[in-house]
Amino acid sequence: MRLHHTFAFTVSLLAGLCLSSATAQSTDYPTRTITMVVGYSAGGGTDVLARIVAEKLAASLGQAVVVENRPGVGAIVGSTYVAKAKPDGYTLLMGASGPMVFNHALYAKLPYGPQDFAPVTLVGISPMVLLVNANNPVKSVAELVAFSKQNPDKSNYGASSASFQLITELFNNKTGGRFMYIPYKGANDSVTAVMTGDVTMTLADVGPANVGLQSGRVKPLAVTSAERLKDFPNVPTLSELGIDLKASLWNGLLAPAGTPPAIVKRLQEEVARVIELPDVKKRISGMSVIPYTNTPEDFSKFIASEIVLWTQVAKDNHIKAN
Incomplete structure (x- = not known):
């Protein structure tokens, strides 16, 4: 019985030492x-x-x-x-x-x-901004989606990576949009493609979107954030438009x-x-x-x-x- 107690005490002591050692390391952190x-x-x-x-x-x-x-x-x-x-x-x-x-x-x-x-x-x-060419006659996301349903062969989007592609495909799923994927190397390239009319729309993060907006050659229809962005106070969120998409x-x-x-x-x-x-x-x-x-x-x-x-x-x- 005494051996059992000694063994239990030793295990308990070792566990306590390990714990105190780990705690000491955490408390001292960082030392280098x-x-x-x-x-x-x-x-x-x-x-x-x-x-x-x-x-x-x-x-x-x-x-x-x-x-x-x-x-x-x-x-x-x-x-x-x-x-x-x-x-x-x-x-x-x-x-x-x-x-x-x-x-x-x-x-x-x-x-x-x-x-x-x-x-x-x-x-x-x-968050991202949904951009179309400034000369595009559509004034809202609803009009843009309606156009894509009527003209699927003329509707596409630029995306610079799989991240943007997945988010835009979710937009297609949520709205019934018929936009086809066109790959680009960078977000700036996707925005430029909207400017030149090579693609109908793109979802771009705010930095590249701002570059296009400052040129006056693209216009924003919506943002993907949960709330309106201070940079774009007049641009609605997709949620406000009844589209269940926050990304x-x-x-x-x-x-x-x-x-x-x-x-x-x-x-x-x-x-x-x-x-x-x-x-x-x-x-x-x-x-x-x-x-x-x-x-x-x-x-x-x-x-x-x-x-x-x-x-x-x-x-x-x-x-x-x-």
Whole structure:
């Protein structure tokens, strides 16, 4: 009996030591440089956002936060790197909806899955604007959809990636639109195609949309956000028009799965504080991104719901990665 008690005490002591050690590591965090991985090349939207957050996070945490670009294959390279990294809070991912959601809808197999990450918080969301040529006689989404039903052979849309294609196909599904897909290399190219009349419409994020709108050669009919955008106060949301579609591209911070909850919580709290700083809000808003944070639990649920939605859209429209 005494042996049993001794064994139980030893196991209990070891468990307590392990727990206190993990707690100490979480409490002391961080004690060295943190790497924030971006799955895209330097200079793009996700990269710029990461650098804004990293700069302020370094000052807040008292340790350097270095942005490391690992581009390749739709951000699969960078995402996989973080998924397989040590879960100690020193390797993070500035993720995007493309690799975190749309890739799961498009690829039959990926080297990472949602179970490989500990979501920390959303950082910013980028709704889209539905654009048509300024000379197009249609004045509303209803008129645009009616035109496509009457003239399916003359109705098409430009999309620069599978993300935009899936969102526009969901628009087709929700409205009965008959717009055919025309691929383009970038969102700016899709907007230009609307300007020149090569395509009937496009859904573009706010930055490229603004470029077209400032030229006066395109006009906005709706936005995909839950509420009207301050940049376009007179443009209705699709929801207002009775179309059940809310969609945005987004960026958010993620850690490898298994990262101690205390570290995830600390990072979430610090990022939330950083995003509220007036100069950070101004810089992010200047990128036509809406600053937005949430809890790790809500971010995790959001990613899961997005994967379900877009996987079904891809399946219904027979869309796969090329």
